[in-house]
Amino acid sequence: xxxxILIGLSTALTLQNIFMVMIGCxxxxxxxxxxxxxxxxxxxxxxxxxxxxxxxxxxxxxxxxYYGAVFGGSxxxxxxxxxxxxxxxxxxxxGYPMAQxxxxxxxxxxxxWSSFAGGTFxxxxxxxxxxxxxxxxxxxxxxxxxxxxxxxxxxxxxxxxKGQFLKAMMMVVLGLMLASVGQDSLSDITxxxxxxxxxxxxxxxVLVVMATFAMSEALxxxxxxxxxxxxxKQVSLTExxxxxxxxxxxxxxYKTIPRSSVIGxxxxxxxxxxxxxxxxxxxxxxxxxxxxxxxxxxxxGSVNGLSAPETANNAACSGSFVPMLTLGIxxxxxxxxxxxxxxxxxxxxxxRLYMTNPEIFWSIIMSMYIGMVxxxxxxxPLIPYIARILAVPKNYLIPLILFFSITGxxxxxxxxxxxxxxxxxxxxxxxxxxxxxxxxxxxxxxVLGGLMEENLRRSLLLSNGSWEFxxxxxxxxxxxxxxxxxxxxxxxxxxxxxx
Amino acid sequence: MNINTTKVISLLFFIFSVFYLYTAYQIQVFxxxxxxxxxxxxxxxYLGYAGLFFSGLKLILPDPxxxxxxxxxLEYKKTAILIIIAIIYGATILKIGYFLTTSxxxxxxxxxxxxxxxxxxxxxxFPFVAAFMYLLHGVLEIYLRDPFLQFIGVMG
Numbered sequence: 001x002x003x004x005i006l007i008g009l010s011t012a013l014t015l016q017n018i019f020m021v022m023i024g025c026x027x028x029x030x031x032x033x034x035x036x037x038x039x040x041x042x043x044x045x046x047x048x049x050x051x052x053x054x055x056x057x058x059x060x061x062x063x064x065x066y067y068g069a070v071f072g073g074s075x076x077x078x079x080x081x082x083x084x085x086x087x088x089x090x091x092x093x094x095g096y097p098m099a100q101x102x103x104x105x106x107x108x109x110x111x112x113w114s115s116f117a118g119g120t121f122x123x124x125x126x127x128x129x130x131x132x133x134x135x136x137x138x139x140x141x142x143x144x145x146x147x148x149x150x151x152x153x154x155x156x157x158x159x160x161x162k163g164q165f166l167k168a169m170m171m172v173v174l175g176l177m178l179a180s181v182g183q184d185s186l187s188d189i190t191x192x193x194x195x196x197x198x199x200x201x202x203x204x205x206v207l208v209v210m211a212t213f214a215m216s217e218a219l220x221x222x223x224x225x226x227x228x229x230x231x232x233k234q235v236s237l238t239e240x241x242x243x244x245x246x247x248x249x250x251x252x253x254y255k256t257i258p259r260s261s262v263i264g265x266x267x268x269x270x271x272x273x274x275x276x277x278x279x280x281x282x283x284x285x286x287x288x289x290x291x292x293x294x295x296x297x298x299x300x301g302s303v304n305g306l307s308a309p310e311t312a313n314n315a316a317c318s319g320s321f322v323p324m325l326t327l328g329i330x331x332x333x334x335x336x337x338x339x340x341x342x343x344x345x346x347x348x349x350x351x352r353l354y355m356t357n358p359e360i361f362w363s364i365i366m367s368m369y370i371g372m373v374x375x376x377x378x379x380x381p382l383i384p385y386i387a388r389i390l391a392v393p394k395n396y397l398i399p400l401i402l403f404f405s406i407t408g409x410x411x412x413x414x415x416x417x418x419x420x421x422x423x424x425x426x427x428x429x430x431x432x433x434x435x436x437x438x439x440x441x442x443x444x445x446x447v448l449g450g451l452m453e454e455n456l457r458r459s460l461l462l463s464n465g466s467w468e469f470x471x472x473x474x475x476x477x478x479x480x481x482x483x484x485x486x487x488x489x490x491x492x493x494x495x496x497x498x499x
Numbered sequence: 500m501n502i503n504t505t506k507v508i509s510l511l512f513f514i515f516s517v518f519y520l521y522t523a524y525q526i527q528v529f530x531x532x533x534x535x536x537x538x539x540x541x542x543x544x545y546l547g548y549a550g551l552f553f554s555g556l557k558l559i560l561p562d563p564x565x566x567x568x569x570x571x572x573l574e575y576k577k578t579a580i581l582i583i584i585a586i587i588y589g590a591t592i593l594k595i596g597y598f599l600t601t602s603x604x605x606x607x608x609x610x611x612x613x614x615x616x617x618x619x620x621x622x623x624x625f626p627f628v629a630a631f632m633y634l635l636h637g638v639l640e641i642y643l644r645d646p647f648l649q650f651i652g653v654m655g
Contacts, residue, residue: 052639166557170512173550177519184539191526223578396623399608411641419589435505435566453542465536494560
């Protein structure tokens with residue numbers, strides 16, 4: 001492992017990669033601060049830029065964007081009570097009241113230090129856990145992978161659907177259907193191409209991500225007359241106050257951070273759960289663990305109440321890399337985008353990644369930590385200035401998002417058809433978003449579609465067409481029973497809510 | 500009578516799934532593969548049934564949280580204009596080239612979204628695209644086809 005860490009450090013600490021992390025953190029912070037534009041949009045917009053780099057550098061850039069976006073979301077939660085991403089909603093419960101008391105600088109400092117500490121702890125957990133899990137996952141067989149993918153898709157549908165589970169499952173099926181377009185990987189038979197040569201190779205992953213996130217986000221902002229930059233304009237006007245954290249508050253954080261990082265990391269590892277659930281759980285757990293005096297301060301500017309969700313959401317971000325790196329199955333929409341990008345580079349994440357491409361495996365882990373340090377050094381003092389950059393009017397922001405989306409597709413294929421297809425998918429996605437059909441399940445399903453079919457094919461061929469493989473192995477059966485429980489529970493809840 | 504749009508979308512998805520399933524059954528597989536435990540149409544067929552199942556359930560089950568969208572408050576005109584501009588952009592990019600079409604696309608989008616600061620609009624279109632092209636083409640070595648720039652001799 002020491003050798004791996006050194007490989008990772010030597011890759012991550014090159015001048016180019018440090019610069020990439022800085023760019024990523026900076027860009028991610030800007031996008032994350034804009035309500036509605038989260039990490040997935042930020043990463044999607046970065047994909048075309050990564051084409052020119054090697055896989056490690058590309059992924060380091062995207063990881064920087066991810067952390068930056070989460071931190072940017074915390075900033076708008078604290079200063080404006082307008083969370084940029086769902087994972088930072090819990091941050092606003094105590095961060096915003098603190099800012100209203102004239103302690104915005106202190107609140108930002110607590111958030112930054114907590115994020116840093118959460119990220120540091122989880123990077124350490126990841127460092128030790130990922131290689132061991134990789135070894136364990138080598139014993140996984142096709143039926144287990146197939147069952148795990150179904151569980152991942154069901155879980156993300158359950159957690160991202162805001163009570164609209166069936167809508168999310170429809171998006172999962174739609175994502176799988178889109179992934180089935182093009183040549184069958186084994187027989188080369190074309191499917192759903194309708195004799196259109198442009199569809200023979202299937203629909204590009206970047207196209208679907210750009211259409212469903214970046215482009216559809218831009219169209220939704222115009223359609224709903226939202227102005228994501230309006231909130232950001234107020235940030236520069238806010239008096240931030242001192243960013244010093246006194247001794248008493250530091251003591252409180254010393255207790256909160258370790259326990260919140262554990263819960264954040266563990267929730268992040270679970271497929272589909274992610275930063276939002278981690279931050280809410282950590283907030284709730286912290287409220288139960290503190291003494292009665294401190295409990296009274298929750299919701300009114302508690303240091304523990306701010307530190308806990310901030311630690312947990314950053315720890316969950318690192319945790320969500322575990323299933324992607326060790327099993328090749330992303331646990332969240334954001335890591336699904338990263339997985340798609342890696343596949344585009346010709347790198348197949350999974351148990352063998354750290355044997356076949358150790359420089360990628362370890363440099364991702366090490367660059368996460370470097371990203372945390374850079375976030376802390378750069379962002380905290382620079383927040384008021386970053387906020388001023390954000391005062392770009394909506395009239396410029398939207399065309400620029402569209403421009404990056406279309407350019408991303410153009411440089412990939414030099415094909416008009418792909419641009420039309422992207423516009424078509426974006427229009428449908430915008431309409432579906434209006435009615436709360438979630439997009440992350442669609443992306444995750446699209447990324448996993450090919451792998452899922454491959455594993456089902458292997459399982460069925462090995463069992464000679466019998467479906468017994470679903471209950472032959474205890475592991476497969478346990479995973480499928482969990483999946484069945486999630487599905488039945490959510491359908492049951494639909495009845496209960498109505499009655 | 501109020502029509503629940505979510506149910507309409509579910510119905511459309513149900514119809515789409517029927518069409519998908521029909522097309523999946525029409526996939527021509529090799530003769531020796533026809534009776535294999537798994538062939539090119541097996542997975543799509545399951546997907547078609549899954550689509551029918553979930554959209555069917557959404558149609559039948561009660562909708563606990565009906566989403567109501569105020570259509571009058573939505574900005575359809577500007578959205579439609581942006582989409583049309585994007586389509587025109589897609590239609591002309593190969594013939595005219597990246598630089599001119601992208602610059603005009605940006606300039607036009609700023610204008611239709613209500614911007615009137617001409618100098619800023621210009622700076623954030625033509626010079627901005629030129630700088631971005633330099634980054635992609637010159638620094639990152641990502642090839643950008645541009646007949647216009649080739650014609651005037653700027654690009655090789």
